[in-house]
Amino acid sequence: MAMKEIVVGTAISKAAGRKKGSLRIGTLPDGSPMEIPVVIVRGSKPGPVLWLHGCVHGNEYCGTFIIHEMLSRLRPAALTGTVVALPALNITAFQKGQRMSPFEGFAGGDLNRNFPGDATGTLTQQMAYAIYKPLKRHATHLVDFHTAMTEDVAWALYADVGGKTGKESEKMARAFGYRSTLPAPPTILGGSALMTAAKDGIPAMIVECGGKGPAFTQEAMRDGADRLENILRALGMVKGAVVDHGKLNYFSNFAWVHATKGGLFQRSVRCGDRIEPGSVLGQYYDLHGRPNGEALAPKGGIVLAIHPGPMIGSGETLIHIGLDPREV
Numbered sequence: 573m574a575m576k577e578i579v580v581g582t583a584i585s586k587a588a589g590r591k592k593g594s595l596r597i598g599t600l601p602d603g604s605p606m607e608i609p610v611v612i613v614r615g616s617k618p619g620p621v622l623w624l625h626g627c628v629h630g631n632e633y634c635g636t637f638i639i640h641e642m643l644s645r646l647r648p649a650a651l652t653g654t655v656v657a658l659p660a661l662n663i664t665a666f667q668k669g670q671r672m673s674p675f676e677g678f679a680g681g682d683l684n685r686n687f688p689g690d691a692t693g694t695l696t697q698q699m700a701y702a703i704y705k706p707l708k709r710h711a712t713h714l715v716d717f718h719t720a721m722t723e724d725v726a727w728a729l730y731a732d733v734g735g736k737t738g739k740e741s742e743k744m745a746r747a748f749g750y751r752s753t754l755p756a757p758p759t760i761l762g763g764s765a766l767m768t769a770a771k772d773g774i775p776a777m778i779v780e781c782g783g784k785g786p787a788f789t790q791e792a793m794r795d796g797a798d799r800l801e802n803i804l805r806a807l808g809m810v811k812g813a814v815v816d817h818g819k820l821n822y823f824s825n826f827a828w829v830h831a832t833k834g835g836l837f838q839r840s841v842r843c844g845d846r847i848e849p850g851s852v853l854g855q856y857y858d859l860h861g862r863p864n865g866e867a868l869a870p871k872g873g874i875v876l877a878i879h880p881g882p883m884i885g886s887g888e889t890l891i892h893i894g895l896d897p898r899e900v
């Protein structure tokens with residue numbers, strides 16, 4: 573029986589094997605196409621279509637490397653189902669090493685708040701539309717890669733939307749197995765690929781791994797690829813025993829805390845640390861080298877991300893806290 577065609581831009585898969593191509597997501601001011609890379613690895617047996625994407629935020633490269641590391645380990649002959657990978661979504665932001673596209677002239681240029689997109693909307697909405705259309709058509713599962721400020725970032729979210737989709741999303745998060753995990757309620761992260769897909773019945777999770785720009789380590793990248801492979805085992809796409817990561821710390825939600833002063837900053841906590849209200853997060857100094865007060869935690873929880881210093885200005889993200897951790 574002929575296999576159902578999977579088409580993502582110029583990557584067209586009709587049989588087992590590896591196909592590469594590109595997806596057009598917009599047009600640059602000089603008229604040239606804005607295109608992103610697509611890799612399809614198709615197994616010999618039908619099964620799930622696992623959609624992986626990275627660099628929704630252009631400077632969050634670690635996921636791109638995790639995706640490539642995992643793809644390099646895949647053999648189509650030993651694969652059930654298909655992996656569709658788009659390792660660098662927000663290509664013009666990626667080129668500039670920044671979160672959002674430099675060509676987005678209006679507010680709301682966060683690609684992860686603009687799904688499912690709009691074919692006649694802003695640049696970011698048009699990008700989201702071009703990406704989400706084939707995602708919705710083909711994907712049965714989604715893993716979206718992000719990260720934050722430092723190399724020790726390691727946490728995950730899954731779409732806690734109830735029903736079969738919620739259960740399957742949790743299964744992926746448990747197979748990935750980061751100890752810090754947020755079962756994300758459908759009321760948060762509107763316009764994210766995660767919630768948009770989950771509301772369309774596609775189980776979804778976000779991985780936050782490794783640090784912005786080149787901050788990530790080879791260990792974080794390889795560990796991420798190992799955990800991603802475990803998702804493929806849990807979904808029955810590759811053979812082998814599923815690694816049981818044991819109990820995880822689930823949060824009720826998260827909180828962003830912004831710096832209210834500026835200067836030199838030295839953090840004193842690491843990602844994954846448990847903090848209480850009033851815990852010392854770091855020390856401010858002025859440019860004469862004099863201590864200028866401590867940054868204190870307004871809430872308790874688990875440190876998901878912390879400003880790496882050495883310079884911080886008011887309004888910058890000081891810390892991202894996972895609230896009410898409980899072992900599940």
Ligand SMILES: [Zn+2]
Nearest residue numbers: 629632718719
């Ligand atoms: Zn991100």
